[in-house]
Amino acid sequence: MLAKTVLAALLISSALGVGSAFAGPAAGLARPLRSAPPSQFITATKFTLAPFAFVRFCKDNSGSCDAGRGDAEVTLTPALRAELLRINSTVNRTIIAQNDDDGDDVWAQDVTAGDCEDFALTKRHQLIKAGWPTRSLRIAVAKTRAGEGHAVLVVRTSEGDLVLDNRSSAVRAWNQTDLKWIKIQSGDNPRLWYDI
Structure with missing residues (x-):
């Protein structure tokens, strides 16, 4: 019945x-x-100013700021996922977390000690050396739950925008982090930044 x-x-x-x-x-x-599920990809809205320390980084490392190459989105195979996790974890273990001494924010890559943006730039550099397309690798600036400024690497994949954060060896979807997003690089031209 x-x-x-x-x-x-x-x-x-x-x-x-x-x-x-x-x-x-x-x-x-x-x-x-x-309600519709949140987007798998970060939505960039309008042009904004790049962080000043990043502008200085590009002045000293112009090759790292050249126009993006390759695909804007990586098809994430099990092998590429493993490589992403390995590079994230290795960089997190090998760089000693240390804020800039004099309060002057300096962005650098392939360092032995540094703060969040140095981790993000090093991960980007390592992935490029491993053959990942530069257009899929973007630095983003956000705030942590505690309100501190924070930089991470965002990788655009077939599974959405994934975040490589020095605070964790886990790789998470951008909308499953505790970050309040502020701005992100353009994949086509890393010198250009957008509001999120």
């Missing part, structure tokens, strides 16, 4: 064009309306 009642309710709601809020054996047939 219950099955006939459920089926009748589903048929009536379907004919009227309304979703069923009925939870039961047939609940999978009519799904309740939900």
Whole structure:
């Protein structure tokens, strides 16, 4: 009797064009309306100023700031996922976390000690050396839950924008982090930055 009642309710709601809020054996047939899931990719809105320390980094390391090459999105195979995890974990272990001594923010890559942007730039550099396309690798600036400025590497993949953060060896989707996003590089031209 219950099955006939459920089926009748589903048929009536379907004919009227309304979703069923009925939870039961047939609940999978009519799904309740939900809000759209958050995007897998960061949405850049408008041009903004690059961090001043990054501008200085490009002046001293122009090759690292050349126009992007290759695909804007990497098809993430199991081998590439393993490489991404390995490089993230290795850089996190080998660089000693240390803030800039005199308060003057200096961005650098391939260092033995440094702060968040140095980790991000080193990961980007290591991935480029491993053959990853530069267009898929972008530095982003955000704030942590504690309100501190923070920089990370964002990798655009077939599974969405993934974040390589020096605070964790896990690689997470951008919308599954505790970060409040501020700005991100252009994949086509790393010297250009966008608001998020």
